[in-house]
Amino acid sequence: MLRPRSGYNQWVGREEYLIDPSVPTYEFTDMFGNLCQRLVAPAGDFSIKTSVLVKADDMSDTAPGAFFMEVQNLPCETLPFLLPSRYCESEHFTHLAAELTSETAPGYDQCAAIVNYIRNTIKYHPGIDTGIISATKVNQKSEAVCRDMAHLGIALCRALSIPARMVVGYLETLNPMDMHAWFEAYVGGRWYTFDPTQDNLLGGRIAIAYGRDAADVAIYTQFGDPVELTKMEVSVQRMTSS
Amino acid sequence: MLRPRSGYNQWVGREEYLIDPSVPTYEFTDMFGNLCQRLVAPAGDFSIKTSVLVKADDMSDTAPGAFFMEVQNLPCETLPFLLPSRYCESEHFTHLAAELTSETAPGYDQCAAIVNYIRNTIKYHPGIDTGIISATKVNQKSEAVCRDMAHLGIALCRALSIPARMVVGYLETLNPMDMHAWFEAYVGGRWYTFDPTQDNLLGGRIAIAYGRDAADVAIYTQFGDPVELTKMEVSVQRMTSS
Amino acid sequence: MLRPRSGYNQWVGREEYLIDPSVPTYEFTDMFGNLCQRLVAPAGDFSIKTSVLVKADDMSDTAPGAFFMEVQNLPCETLPFLLPSRYCESEHFTHLAAELTSETAPGYDQCAAIVNYIRNTIKYHPGIDTGIISATKVNQKSEAVCRDMAHLGIALCRALSIPARMVVGYLETLNPMDMHAWFEAYVGGRWYTFDPTQDNLLGGRIAIAYGRDAADVAIYTQFGDPVELTKMEVSVQRMTSS
Amino acid sequence: MLRPRSGYNQWVGREEYLIDPSVPTYEFTDMFGNLCQRLVAPAGDFSIKTSVLVKADDMSDTAPGAFFMEVQNLPCETLPFLLPSRYCESEHFTHLAAELTSETAPGYDQCAAIVNYIRNTIKYHPGIDTGIISATKVNQKSEAVCRDMAHLGIALCRALSIPARMVVGYLETLNPMDMHAWFEAYVGGRWYTFDPTQDNLLGGRIAIAYGRDAADVAIYTQFGDPVELTKMEVSVQRMTSS
Numbered sequence: 001m002l003r004p005r006s007g008y009n010q011w012v013g014r015e016e017y018l019i020d021p022s023v024p025t026y027e028f029t030d031m032f033g034n035l036c037q038r039l040v041a042p043a044g045d046f047s048i049k050t051s052v053l054v055k056a057d058d059m060s061d062t063a064p065g066a067f068f069m070e071v072q073n074l075p076c077e078t079l080p081f082l083l084p085s086r087y088c089e090s091e092h093f094t095h096l097a098a099e100l101t102s103e104t105a106p107g108y109d110q111c112a113a114i115v116n117y118i119r120n121t122i123k124y125h126p127g128i129d130t131g132i133i134s135a136t137k138v139n140q141k142s143e144a145v146c147r148d149m150a151h152l153g154i155a156l157c158r159a160l161s162i163p164a165r166m167v168v169g170y171l172e173t174l175n176p177m178d179m180h181a182w183f184e185a186y187v188g189g190r191w192y193t194f195d196p197t198q199d200n201l202l203g204g205r206i207a208i209a210y211g212r213d214a215a216d217v218a219i220y221t222q223f224g225d226p227v228e229l230t231k232m233e234v235s236v237q238r239m240t241s242s
Numbered sequence: 243m244l245r246p247r248s249g250y251n252q253w254v255g256r257e258e259y260l261i262d263p264s265v266p267t268y269e270f271t272d273m274f275g276n277l278c279q280r281l282v283a284p285a286g287d288f289s290i291k292t293s294v295l296v297k298a299d300d301m302s303d304t305a306p307g308a309f310f311m312e313v314q315n316l317p318c319e320t321l322p323f324l325l326p327s328r329y330c331e332s333e334h335f336t337h338l339a340a341e342l343t344s345e346t347a348p349g350y351d352q353c354a355a356i357v358n359y360i361r362n363t364i365k366y367h368p369g370i371d372t373g374i375i376s377a378t379k380v381n382q383k384s385e386a387v388c389r390d391m392a393h394l395g396i397a398l399c400r401a402l403s404i405p406a407r408m409v410v411g412y413l414e415t416l417n418p419m420d421m422h423a424w425f426e427a428y429v430g431g432r433w434y435t436f437d438p439t440q441d442n443l444l445g446g447r448i449a450i451a452y453g454r455d456a457a458d459v460a461i462y463t464q465f466g467d468p469v470e471l472t473k474m475e476v477s478v479q480r481m482t483s484s
Numbered sequence: 485m486l487r488p489r490s491g492y493n494q495w496v497g498r499e500e501y502l503i504d505p506s507v508p509t510y511e512f513t514d515m516f517g518n519l520c521q522r523l524v525a526p527a528g529d530f531s532i533k534t535s536v537l538v539k540a541d542d543m544s545d546t547a548p549g550a551f552f553m554e555v556q557n558l559p560c561e562t563l564p565f566l567l568p569s570r571y572c573e574s575e576h577f578t579h580l581a582a583e584l585t586s587e588t589a590p591g592y593d594q595c596a597a598i599v600n601y602i603r604n605t606i607k608y609h610p611g612i613d614t615g616i617i618s619a620t621k622v623n624q625k626s627e628a629v630c631r632d633m634a635h636l637g638i639a640l641c642r643a644l645s646i647p648a649r650m651v652v653g654y655l656e657t658l659n660p661m662d663m664h665a666w667f668e669a670y671v672g673g674r675w676y677t678f679d680p681t682q683d684n685l686l687g688g689r690i691a692i693a694y695g696r697d698a699a700d701v702a703i704y705t706q707f708g709d710p711v712e713l714t715k716m717e718v719s720v721q722r723m724t725s726s
Numbered sequence: 727m728l729r730p731r732s733g734y735n736q737w738v739g740r741e742e743y744l745i746d747p748s749v750p751t752y753e754f755t756d757m758f759g760n761l762c763q764r765l766v767a768p769a770g771d772f773s774i775k776t777s778v779l780v781k782a783d784d785m786s787d788t789a790p791g792a793f794f795m796e797v798q799n800l801p802c803e804t805l806p807f808l809l810p811s812r813y814c815e816s817e818h819f820t821h822l823a824a825e826l827t828s829e830t831a832p833g834y835d836q837c838a839a840i841v842n843y844i845r846n847t848i849k850y851h852p853g854i855d856t857g858i859i860s861a862t863k864v865n866q867k868s869e870a871v872c873r874d875m876a877h878l879g880i881a882l883c884r885a886l887s888i889p890a891r892m893v894v895g896y897l898e899t900l901n902p903m904d905m906h907a908w909f910e911a912y913v914g915g916r917w918y919t920f921d922p923t924q925d926n927l928l929g930g931r932i933a934i935a936y937g938r939d940a941a942d943v944a945i946y947t948q949f950g951d952p953v954e955l956t957k958m959e960v961s962v963q964r965m966t967s968s
Binding site for chain 4: 005006007011012013014015016017018022024025026027029037055
């Protein structure tokens with residue numbers, strides 16, 4: 001899952017996907033609209049190199065005060081993102097979510113309060129990934145990676161009946177550079193970006209894939225004999241706009 | 243989610259869905275193809291009565307020996323059912339699944355071995371539902387409800403790279419009668435029915451909804467003020483075929 | 485194509501579909517969201533009887549003055565209904581459509597002017613169907629059936645860049661009773677009902693199927709040896725609302 | 727509609743889509759699975775430049791003798807391609823199609839006979855496009871462009887109950903080079919390529935879009951003030967395979 005699509009606030013102007021050695025590759029669209037590629041990797045060295053030129057906003061939209069949407073008014077396509085999922089056991093977060101937002105206006109501000117809570121209690125530490133864990137366990141940690149922090153944010157939003165979904169993609173200003181994960185919440189009639197790992201939403205984001213949680217949007221899902229990942233490099237450069 | 247659709251091996255000949263008091267109801271199709279109905283229930287007594295006349299097989303198909311499909315040959319639409327989900331943390335069952343099927347031919351027979359394991363270690367006890375739990379916890383119990391046993395079966399199949407999905411519906415011979423849950427596994431090029439709660443697959447089944455696990459196929463998902471369920475009755479009668 | 489779905493302004497409360505002699509029937513959803521049934525009819529007498537209880541409005545919405553939507557603002561799902569189709573060669577109606585609406589505010593009122601033109605120049609004559617013809621030929625006639633009049637309306641709307649689609653269904657007040665066809669046009673941000681065969685939009689309508697024109701929404705499409713239609717009866721009754 | 731997708735027998739390795747001056751562009755997928763781009767072109771000079779690197783076969787598959795599929799066995803997704811459409815009034819070709827294939831085995835060979843008929847009676851003359859016409863009119867001509875010849879082939883196949891669809895794309899060996907159109911017919915359980923303009927199926931083809939006929943797969947559909955097309959250049963180069 002490495003091929004961004006043109007969509008809201010991003011336009012794919014150029015894209016490349018090189019497989020070496022070249023093998024037959026089949027592309028399909030999953031339930032969430034993500035482009036997925038399937039292939040049988042040969043034994044031996046194998047590499048995938050992708051690059052993409054995307055027109056994106058300098059900063060993600062923010063909307064303090066944007067209203068909470070009553071469940072009956074939510075579009076049908078947002079409903080799957082209200083349900084608990086593998087790494088976002090939202091049904092366990094009812095009390096915490098209520099507590100964190102007891103003084104907060106329903107909607108965007110609740111999501112912002114959740115993000116503040118995560119930022120204040122968990123340190124973003126990109127180097128310490130010890131395997132994928134679910135939101136209840138993330139909540140017991142003092143340090144976490146982007147994926148974990150997104151899971152916690154998603155579980156807390158859903159506990160307030162706010163649809164929330166995982167996004168995997170690129171962030172231009174990420175340091176150190178890597179693939180990145182954040183989440184979006186549906187308030188005020190649209191999806192808004194939230195990122196507990198960053199102080200603000202500056203820096204162009206490129207979404208590659210959307211899902212309920214990391215189980216849906218793994219960069220790759222591998223079956224069969226174990227694969228040794230020998231190198232993974234990610235770089236993002238700002239181009240002068242035409 | 244109470245409206246069965248015509249599909250493989252079932253044909254809906256007559257169907258009724260009565261809401262009392264009558265309120266505006268909106269119907270949509272979810273990501274799995276299930277028909278869902280949305281409504282705002284008024285305060286006070288509220289009832290939904292559905293009935294359906296379905297032409298179904300007397301016995302679900304079985305296929306001992308049906309082959310295991312290599313992941314690269316699986317149809318794309320089965321792939322979501324290989325991933326871990328909220329109540330089927332399949333990544334924790336790799337060892338157990340391998341152990342249970344060490345002597346078994348890959349494919350249908352592995353699923354049958356999994357079902358045997360569940361039947362032998364967990365007693366089906368329809369009355370003891372103490373809330374929804376996930377497969378790792380089901381595996382520590384000695385008694386369980388149909389939903390729990392299905393979750394365990396699904397998690398074990400997925401751990402063998404066999405797509406498995408939850409089914410909610412009716413079983414004519416269920417005793418005591420109630421809504422029922424079982425699972426299907428994709429082997430030999432199609433979905434087959436498995437039901438750890440029953441000794442065999444006799445008795446017509448009617449599928450209402452399919453999903454990754456119980457989170458996707460709840461009969462109802464309720465938001466807002468708590469609702470008291472005062473009565474739920476399910477009855478299934480065999481009609482003489484025309 | 486005989487199975488109405490719950491949707492905007494209609495809720496299917498009870499539905500029946502009886503096939504005699506009973507044969508395996510497969511149901512699927514076409515590109516327009518219509519439920520379709522496929523079956524191989526046996527030699528000899530064969531009948532299909534359907535009935536449906538639907539909650540519908542007493543009168544279709546009207547919206548004089550509703551605005552014309554610029555093409556760039558139309559939802560993507562309306563765009564197929566802007567293109568010429570088999571029986572609605574809209575590209576031939578540019579001049580006539582402009583002429584008919586030269587004094588009319590863009591949007592709903594243009595559609596109403598088109599309907600008036602059809603009513604004034606072509607007499608609705610349900611008994612004279614001489615086979616399906618396209619809009620250019622309809623426009624040369626002085627009498628026509630509902631399907632033909634809808635085709636002409638659709639072609640004229642599309643010639644003004646207003647999305648228009650065919651609807652097949654039931655109309656409670658139709659006289660003589662039969663299956664019926666009308667059209668919908670997309671103005672003011674939603675689909676509105678137009679029916680050149682009726683003086684007004686009183687009388688509950690039940691939509692069975694939507695499409696570009698009659699080619700998409702035939703009640704049945706038959707292949708193989710010729711079938712003799714020996715009887716077709718349609719009846720609609722108003723029920724007291726619960 | 728200028729963005730090919732990876733699919734059966736083609737893999738998009740690199741792709742570029744440049745708009746000058748740059749304007750917001752929205753991408754969506756139509757009913758046939760084609761990627762479509764929407765934009766509001768500014769007044770003045772405006773250009774779109776696309777390029778794509780695709781891995782494709784040197785020659786399209788052929789399958790003399792491939793069987794005719796009875797309508798009841800056709801996959802549901804092929805059924806729309808059996809119906810008459812704007813430029814392929816297949817219902818008018820029943821007699822001609824039967825006559826052309828009276829000595830021919832049902833299936834692939836019927837399609838081949840249809841292609842032979844078109845080749846023998848109509849000269850491919852790329853320069854003479856006088857506006858889009860439908861298959862009945864094409865059949866009266868002695869010279870035609872690729873699109874017209876495809877329409878005639880599609881109408882004749884459908885008249886034999888063989889699903890047939892329009893393809894727009896590139897053909898490496900086309901002379902003079904331009905966008906190209908051909909058709910596919912569904913026989914022997916899959917889609918096969920047919921091209922009445924070429925003596926054989928040598929030369930890599932890249933499919934950009936599929937549809938019922940040219941109405942569905944126009945390279946661009948333009949609304950609003952007339953646009954003057956000042957230049958259109960197409961070039962295809964064979965790359966050495968990696």
